[in-house]
Amino acid sequence: MKMFLDGKWVDRDEKIEVLDPFDNSLIDTVPSGNDRDVETALAAAVRGFQITKKMTVYDRAQILFRAARLIEERLEEFAVIIARESSKTINEARKETSRCVNTISCSAEEAKRILGETIPFDSFPGGEKRRGYYYRFPIGVVLAITPFNDPLNLVAHKLGPAIAAGNSVILKPATVTPLSAIKLVEVLLEAGLPPQAIQLITGYGSVIGDPLVADERVRMISFTGGVEAGKHIAARAGIKKIGMELGSNSPVIVWKDADLQLAVESCVSGAFWAAGQNCIGVQRLLVHNDIYDEFKSAFVERTGKYRIGDKMKEETNMGPMITETEAKRVEKWVNDAVAGGAKLLTGGKRRGALYEPTVLENLPADATIHHEEVFGPTVNLYQVDDLDEAIKEANSLPYGLLAAIFTTSIDVAFKASYDLDCGGVMINDSTDYRLDSMPFGGVKYSGLGREGLKFSLQEMTEPKVVCFNLPGM
Numbered sequence: 001m002k003m004f005l006d007g008k009w010v011d012r013d014e015k016i017e018v019l020d021p022f023d024n025s026l027i028d029t030v031p032s033g034n035d036r037d038v039e040t041a042l043a044a045a046v047r048g049f050q051i052t053k054k055m056t057v058y059d060r061a062q063i064l065f066r067a068a069r070l071i072e073e074r075l076e077e078f079a080v081i082i083a084r085e086s087s088k089t090i091n092e093a094r095k096e097t098s099r100c101v102n103t104i105s106c107s108a109e110e111a112k113r114i115l116g117e118t119i120p121f122d123s124f125p126g127g128e129k130r131r132g133y134y135y136r137f138p139i140g141v142v143l144a145i146t147p148f149n150d151p152l153n154l155v156a157h158k159l160g161p162a163i164a165a166g167n168s169v170i171l172k173p174a175t176v177t178p179l180s181a182i183k184l185v186e187v188l189l190e191a192g193l194p195p196q197a198i199q200l201i202t203g204y205g206s207v208i209g210d211p212l213v214a215d216e217r218v219r220m221i222s223f224t225g226g227v228e229a230g231k232h233i234a235a236r237a238g239i240k241k242i243g244m245e246l247g248s249n250s251p252v253i254v255w256k257d258a259d260l261q262l263a264v265e266s267c268v269s270g271a272f273w274a275a276g277q278n279c280i281g282v283q284r285l286l287v288h289n290d291i292y293d294e295f296k297s298a299f300v301e302r303t304g305k306y307r308i309g310d311k312m313k314e315e316t317n318m319g320p321m322i323t324e325t326e327a328k329r330v331e332k333w334v335n336d337a338v339a340g341g342a343k344l345l346t347g348g349k350r351r352g353a354l355y356e357p358t359v360l361e362n363l364p365a366d367a368t369i370h371h372e373e374v375f376g377p378t379v380n381l382y383q384v385d386d387l388d389e390a391i392k393e394a395n396s397l398p399y400g401l402l403a404a405i406f407t408t409s410i411d412v413a414f415k416a417s418y419d420l421d422c423g424g425v426m427i428n429d430s431t432d433y434r435l436d437s438m439p440f441g442g443v444k445y446s447g448l449g450r451e452g453l454k455f456s457l458q459e460m461t462e463p464k465v466v467c468f469n470l471p472g473m
Contacts, residue, residue: 116134
């Protein structure tokens, strides 16, 4: 496959191999972009913005509606690409493709809701003869940097709102999973997006990342990835908008009155979806002492039934991690925790990039797998007696994306909702629940700003005030 720069699909002699993480088979190659490609992308994006900012709302929306229909028609084609280049099973990939259809459709709808307001200038003395309003205008060139774990829908979460707002976009997809992003750009162009509106550059972040991030022609960076990469970007970005969805270590409280079957099923799925490589995946389960043993037994039993292996088989529940290197990292974190006193309840074995769904308890406070984002198929169990204690423990780490609580008490649910320090609280759902139109983001090291289509549009536009002084009034 090729890059898309300045209205043309281009190739380079230097290639990057895209491998299936299950068996390391070669799927395709993409060009390894260089500094000249970066300059081409930046200059073309600036010219493209002169086109996109003049497009009507109707035209933007219709392009996105057509793109959504094309994706829906080719759902299986997209799903196979996702499943092959990423960690997702074919069923997980189908769900991601369906979500992408929704993301692009909702972006089209939200394009029509970029609204302003009248301003009561006569609310302060001296403004009696003034009338006016504000409206929102596109911010300019948006740099979208996307991760490997949702290689289609997280790209859509950036391209959809950026296009809906009238911006031009430079897309830098994850090096290991660029194929889904390329297919999405192909569909957008087929749907009528002006070629100058989007630049797609593939390559290594160490080569093309810094010059893209630092360039003053970029007016907003929308980044999803790890905390260290986020710090690196923030240090080099200069004066421009930055939206970041970063790491997490999601806590779930299972209270003594919880529906245990619901909690077990939801949290097993929430912990091991996409081999645990999920920014809102369940990592810490804080379970009330009264039900701890019962919950633990049921959770471990359900985890043990997970079928891992070939992603393309319909019966597979979980595929490999994105690389064997990542699986080895998780293996080391688990082994270090066990050596420090943690108890391994199930899992803990690796075969290549496949790492078994793993459950731990009695985690020492200094264990890396306790206090950092694991981004792998492991979950930790903790016993709690008191709701304030559970909330304090949930808030104890420097992350705050989503949290969750299972309870049948409205009082407990409301207390947790207000006291948990995070970007969203799920009641009787695991942290893995997300609606693509809800405001999505976190506090502390979990990010800056909010995604979700309406909220991304706010980030990707600026308000402009228009004030008339009407002395003849």
